Amino acid sequence: MSELVLSLSDESAPAGDEMILNMGPQHPSTHGVIRFIVRTDGEVMSSAEPDVGYLHRAIEHIAEKCTYEAFMPYTDRVDYVCAMTANHAWASAVEKLGRLPVPPRAHYLRVISDELNRISSHCIALGAMAMDLGAVTPFPYALREREHVNDLLEELCGARLTYNYHRVGGVGWDLTDAWRDKVLRFLDHFEPVIAEFDRLITHNEIFVRRLAGLAVIGRDEAIAHGLVGPNLRASGVAFDLRADLPYATYADILPKISWKTPVGRGAAGRVGDAWDRFWLRVEEWRWSVRIVREALDQIQGTPRGEILIAPKRFKPRGDALARVEAARGDMACYVVGDGGPNAYRARFRTGSFNAMGLVREKSRGLMVADLVALIASLDIVAPEIDR
Amino acid sequence: MSARAAIGPCGRVGLVIVGVLVALAIAAAVTAPAASAAEEPPGPVREAWVRDVSPTKLERGDRLVVELEAGAPRGPAYVILRRPPGPAAAAAPLVLRAQALGDGRVVADIDASVEARVGRDVRWPVVAVEVALIDTGHGDVWAATGGQRVWRGAPGDTYELDFFPRTVRGLTGDVAAALGPRAARHPAAVTLAVMIGVALLILLLVAPATGLLVVWERKIAGRMQSRFGPNRVGPAGWLQWLADALKLIRKEDLIPLDADPLLFRLAPYLAWAGIFATFVVLPLSEFAIVADLNIGVLYLTSVTTFTVIGIVMGGWASNSKWSLLGGMRSAAQIISYELPASIALLSVVVAAGTLSPQAIVRAQGGLPQDWFVFRSPFTFVAFFIYFISALAEGNRTPFDLPEAESELVAGFTTEYSGFRWSIFSLAEWTNIYVMSAIVATVFLGGWNVPFVTAEAVAASAVWRAASLGVMLAKVALLSFVVIWIRWSLPRFRVDQMMSLCWKWLLPTGLAMFMASTAWTWVDAAAPRLGVAVRWATFMLGGVGLFAVFVRRVVRTFRATPLLHAGARQFTLPLFERRLEKR
Numbered sequence: 001m002s003e004l005v006l007s008l009s010d011e012s013a014p015a016g017d018e019m020i021l022n023m024g025p026q027h028p029s030t031h032g033v034i035r036f037i038v039r040t041d042g043e044v045m046s047s048a049e050p051d052v053g054y055l056h057r058a059i060e061h062i063a064e065k066c067t068y069e070a071f072m073p074y075t076d077r078v079d080y081v082c083a084m085t086a087n088h089a090w091a092s093a094v095e096k097l098g099r100l101p102v103p104p105r106a107h108y109l110r111v112i113s114d115e116l117n118r119i120s121s122h123c124i125a126l127g128a129m130a131m132d133l134g135a136v137t138p139f140p141y142a143l144r145e146r147e148h149v150n151d152l153l154e155e156l157c158g159a160r161l162t163y164n165y166h167r168v169g170g171v172g173w174d175l176t177d178a179w180r181d182k183v184l185r186f187l188d189h190f191e192p193v194i195a196e197f198d199r200l201i202t203h204n205e206i207f208v209r210r211l212a213g214l215a216v217i218g219r220d221e222a223i224a225h226g227l228v229g230p231n232l233r234a235s236g237v238a239f240d241l242r243a244d245l246p247y248a249t250y251a252d253i254l255p256k257i258s259w260k261t262p263v264g265r266g267a268a269g270r271v272g273d274a275w276d277r278f279w280l281r282v283e284e285w286r287w288s289v290r291i292v293r294e295a296l297d298q299i300q301g302t303p304r305g306e307i308l309i310a311p312k313r314f315k316p317r318g319d320a321l322a323r324v325e326a327a328r329g330d331m332a333c334y335v336v337g338d339g340g341p342n343a344y345r346a347r348f349r350t351g352s353f354n355a356m357g358l359v360r361e362k363s364r365g366l367m368v369a370d371l372v373a374l375i376a377s378l379d380i381v382a383p384e385i386d387r
Numbered sequence: 388m389s390a391r392a393a394i395g396p397c398g399r400v401g402l403v404i405v406g407v408l409v410a411l412a413i414a415a416a417v418t419a420p421a422a423s424a425a426e427e428p429p430g431p432v433r434e435a436w437v438r439d440v441s442p443t444k445l446e447r448g449d450r451l452v453v454e455l456e457a458g459a460p461r462g463p464a465y466v467i468l469r470r471p472p473g474p475a476a477a478a479a480p481l482v483l484r485a486q487a488l489g490d491g492r493v494v495a496d497i498d499a500s501v502e503a504r505v506g507r508d509v510r511w512p513v514v515a516v517e518v519a520l521i522d523t524g525h526g527d528v529w530a531a532t533g534g535q536r537v538w539r540g541a542p543g544d545t546y547e548l549d550f551f552p553r554t555v556r557g558l559t560g561d562v563a564a565a566l567g568p569r570a571a572r573h574p575a576a577v578t579l580a581v582m583i584g585v586a587l588l589i590l591l592l593v594a595p596a597t598g599l600l601v602v603w604e605r606k607i608a609g610r611m612q613s614r615f616g617p618n619r620v621g622p623a624g625w626l627q628w629l630a631d632a633l634k635l636i637r638k639e640d641l642i643p644l645d646a647d648p649l650l651f652r653l654a655p656y657l658a659w660a661g662i663f664a665t666f667v668v669l670p671l672s673e674f675a676i677v678a679d680l681n682i683g684v685l686y687l688t689s690v691t692t693f694t695v696i697g698i699v700m701g702g703w704a705s706n707s708k709w710s711l712l713g714g715m716r717s718a719a720q721i722i723s724y725e726l727p728a729s730i731a732l733l734s735v736v737v738a739a740g741t742l743s744p745q746a747i748v749r750a751q752g753g754l755p756q757d758w759f760v761f762r763s764p765f766t767f768v769a770f771f772i773y774f775i776s777a778l779a780e781g782n783r784t785p786f787d788l789p790e791a792e793s794e795l796v797a798g799f800t801t802e803y804s805g806f807r808w809s810i811f812s813l814a815e816w817t818n819i820y821v822m823s824a825i826v827a828t829v830f831l832g833g834w835n836v837p838f839v840t841a842e843a844v845a846a847s848a849v850w851r852a853a854s855l856g857v858m859l860a861k862v863a864l865l866s867f868v869v870i871w872i873r874w875s876l877p878r879f880r881v882d883q884m885m886s887l888c889w890k891w892l893l894p895t896g897l898a899m900f901m902a903s904t905a906w907t908w909v910d911a912a913a914p915r916l917g918v919a920v921r922w923a924t925f926m927l928g929g930v931g932l933f934a935v936f937v938r939r940v941v942r943t944f945r946a947t948p949l950l951h952a953g954a955r956q957f958t959l960p961l962f963e964r965r966l967e968k969r
C-alpha cells in the first residue's frame with residue numbers, strides 16, 4: 001500500500017490547488033474496506049485511484065489446504081452478500097471436475113436459493129446506493145425485505161448470511177411444503193414492494209438527476225474492461241449466463257416465463273449511466289421473483305428427498321471451469337485436481353474486481369459526491385474484490 | 388488590475404466612511420446638552436400649547452416626543468403627564484426628564500427608571516401633557532409653579548399613552564419596581580440582570596424543546612422506516628434526549644493534535660449563538676416575545692447567517708480535509724441561499740409594510756385566506772422559495788451537503804465529539820424550530836387565533852394562551868414537514884444545489900419581490916380586487932394543492948394493497964421465526 005502512495009506522489013504530486021484525499025479504508029461509503037486515493041481540487045476530482053487488498057484472506061490458497069467438500073463454507077466468504085452463488089460456482093466446478101451426477105431436485109433448489117439470494121443481494125446494493133446519495137429511507141425498506149429473505153434461507157439451511165447450503169453433488173437440505181408456501185407468500189408480498197420502491201426512489205426527481213448521464217460506460221468499454229452481470233447489461237449488452245450458457249435448470253425455467261434479458265435503455269440519460277445500473281437491478285428483482293415462482297412450480301415434479309449424491313473417495317484429476325451468474329455477475333470458478341483429496345489450485349473470477357478497474361478512468365472530472373455514486377452503482381463488495 | 392489596486396479604493400472609501408462617522412460622533416458629543424440642569428434664577432415666563440404627542444405606545448428604549456406650538460429654546464426640560472383624578476397614588480403625575488431640541492420638540496427617553504415607576508402593561512389616560520423648560524443660557528425662560536415655568540396643553544386634551552405592552556421586555560420594569568427605588572437608580576444593572584435572566588430562560592426552555600424535537604424526528608424516521616425509533620428511556624422514549632445529552636457531556640474532551648485549539652473550541656458556540664439569537668424576535672404568541680424590534684425580519688436574516696462563521700471555523704480549525712470540504716460547502720451554501728431567503732421575506736415585508744414580526748403577524752388573520760402566503764400569487768411563490776432556502780440554510784436534506792455522511796464522513800463535525808459536537812447538533816436541531824417559527828410568523832398567520840381578532844386576543848388571558856397554542860401547533864406541523872422531507876429525499880450534488888439557487892430561486896424570488904411590490908399598490912387602489920385575488924390564491928394554491936396531495940396519497944395506497952395496513956405488517960412478523968420440523 002505504501003508503494004502505491006509513493007508511486008502516486010512521484011508521478012503526479014498534487015499540482016496547484018489540488019489536494020490528496022484519502023478516502024478509506026474506513027469510510028462510510030466504500031462498501032467494505034477499500035481505499036481510494038482521491039486527487040481533488042475542491043469538489044472536482046482529477047482522479048480516484050482504487051487501492052484494493054485490505055480484505056485479502058487467501059481464500060483461494062485455503063482451497064488447496066482442505067478437501068473439496070470442506071472448502072464449501074469458505075466459498076461463503078468470497079462474497080458474503082451473495083454467498084449462495086459462490087457455493088454454486090464451487091459445487092459446479094468440482095462436479096464438472098469429477099463428472100459427478102446431481103439430482104434434478106438439487107438443481108431446482110440451487111436455482112431457488114440462488115435467486116432468493118440475488119434478491120437479498122440487490123436489496124443491499126440498491127438500498128446502499130440510495131443511502132450513498134443521501135436518501136436514508138430506501139435502505140431500511142430494502143433491508144426489511146432482505147430480512148424476510150434471510151428468514152427464508154435460515155429456515156432452509158440454518159444460516160442467514162454464510163449459508164453453506166450447496167454440496168458437492170447436490171444441496172444440504174430439502175424444502176418443506178410449509179417453506180414453499182412461505183416463499184410464495186413472500187413473493188406475493190414482494191412484488192408490490194418493488195413498485196413501491198420504484199415510487200420511493202427509482203423515479204425520484206433528485207435521484208434521477210443525480211444519476212442520469214453519470215459515469216457512462218459504453219458498450220465496447222464495458223466489454224473491453226470485462227464487466228459482467230448487471231453492470232454489463234446496463235451498458236446495453238444482453239449477456240446473461242442463465243440464458244446464454246444455461247446451467248442447473250435455467251434452460252427449463254426461462255422459456256416458461258418468456259425470459260428477456262433486461263438491458264439498460266438509457267431511460268433517464270444515456271445507456272450505461274449510473275441510473276441504468278440502478279434500474280437494471282430493480283428489473284432483476286422482478287425477473288428473480290418470476291424465476292423462483294416457476295422453479296417452485298417445477299420442483300413439484302421431482303422426487304422428494306433426492307437432493308444429494310455424495311461422492312465417495314473423491315480424488316479427481318484434471319481441471320474444470322464453471323460459471324454461474326452471481327448477483328455481481330459472471331462468477332467463474334476454475335479448479336485443478338491432481339488426484340489428491342484437495343484441489344491443486346482454485347481460482348475465483350469475480351465481477352467486482354473488474355469493475356474496480358474502471359473507477360480510475362471514470363472518476364476523472366467527477367465530483368466527490370459522484371465518486372460515491374459511481375462505486376455504489378457498480379455494486380462493489382470488498383471481499384469479492386480481494387478474496 | 389492587481390489585487391492591491393482593487394482593494395485600494397475600497398480601503399479609501401472605508402476610511403472616509405469611518406472618518407465621517409467619527410466626526411459625527413465627536414460633533415454629537417460636543418453639542419449634546421448637559422445631562423442635568425443647573426440651578427438658575429427665575430426670569431420672564433412664556434407660554435405655548437402642546438400640539439402633539441408621539442408615539443402613543445411607549446416601551447423602554449422609545450422616545451416620547453412632545454411638539455410645542457411655538458418655538459422653544461433648547462435645554463433640559465421635564466415632561467409631566469397628568470392623569471385623571473382617581474386613587475391618590477395612581478393619579479400622581481409622571482414626571483419625565485426631557486430635552487428641548489430647540490425646534491419646538493421636546494423629547495423624553497423612556498428608560499428603566501420610568502419603567503420602574505410605571506410598571507409594564509399600563510395604559511395611561513393622560514388628561515394633560517405639560518412641559519417644563521429650563522433655559523440654561525439666556526435667562527429668559529424659567530420654571531413656574533413653585534419655581535418652574537409650565538407649558539400647558541389645551542385643557543381637556545386627552546391622550547392615551549400605552550406604556551410597555553406585554554412583552555418579556557417589560558420584565559425589566561417589573562423587576563426594577565419590585566426591587567424598589569434603589570434598583571431604579573441603577574437601571575443598567577437591572578437591565579443587565581434581566582437580559583441574562585431572559586437568556587437563561589430561553590436556553591432552559593429551548594434546549595429541552597430541541598431535545599424533544601430530536602426524539603420526535605427519530606420517532607418519525609422510525610415510523611417511516613418500519614421500525615420503532617427510541618422507545619426505552621422515559622415514557623415511550625421521550626427522555627432519550629436526556630440520556631443522549633448526559634452521555635455526550637460525559638465524553639472525553641478531545642481536540643485533535645493539529646487542530647487550532649482556540650478556534651476549534653470557539654466554533655460550536657458561534658454556530659449556536661447565531662441560531663439562539665433569533666429567539667429574541669420570534670413571536671411565540673401575542674405576549675411571549677423578548678423584543679419586538681422594528682427591524683425584526685432584518686435581524687432574523689442577519690443573525691442566522693452568523694452560523695456559517697461557526698461552521699466554516701469548525702471546518703477549518705479541525706485541520707481535516709473532510710471537515711474543510713464540509714465547511715467550504717457550508718459557506719457556499721448558506722451565503723448563496725441567504726439571498727433568495729431574504730428576498731422571499733421581502734415580498735411579504737412590502738405587503739405588510741413593516742419589518743416588525745409582531746406587526747407582520749397582526750397584519751394577518753386567523754384564517755388561511757388572511758395569511759400572507761395567500762395574500763397574492765407572488766407571496767405564495769415566495770413562501771416556497773423561502774421554505775426551500777431555509778432548508779438549505781439549515782443544512783437539512785436535500786441540502787445536507789456540509790455533513791453528507793456518505794461523502795464527507797461527517798463534514799464539518801468529523802473531528803468533533805462530546806459536548807462540542809452536541810452544541811453543533813443542538814444548533815442544527817434548534818434551527819428546525821427557528822425556520823418553522825419564521826415561516827409560521829411571516830407566511831402562515833403566526834399566533835393569530837382563528838375567528839378571533841388580534842385585539843380580542845390581547846384582551847383575554849384565555850385567548851393569549853390559545854395564541855401560544857396556535858403558534859406552537861403551526862411550528863410543530865412545519866417541523867414535521869421538515870423532518871418528513873429529510874427522510875424522503877436524496878441529496879443534491881453541490882453544483883445542482885448552486886444552480887438551483889442562482890438560476891431558479893434567486894431570479895424567481897426577485898420577480899416575486901417586484902411583483903409583490905407592484906401588487907401592494909394595486910391592492911391599496913382596488914381593495915375588492917385584492918380580496919378576490921386573495922381568495923383565488925387560497926382556493927387554487929391552498930385547497931387545490933392539498934387536494935392533489937390527498938389524491939396522490941390515496942392512489943399510492945390503492946396501488947400497494949399489501950402495504951395498505953402498514954401497522955399490521957409492521958407489528959406482526961410476516962413469517963413465524965420458529966423453524967419447521969423437518
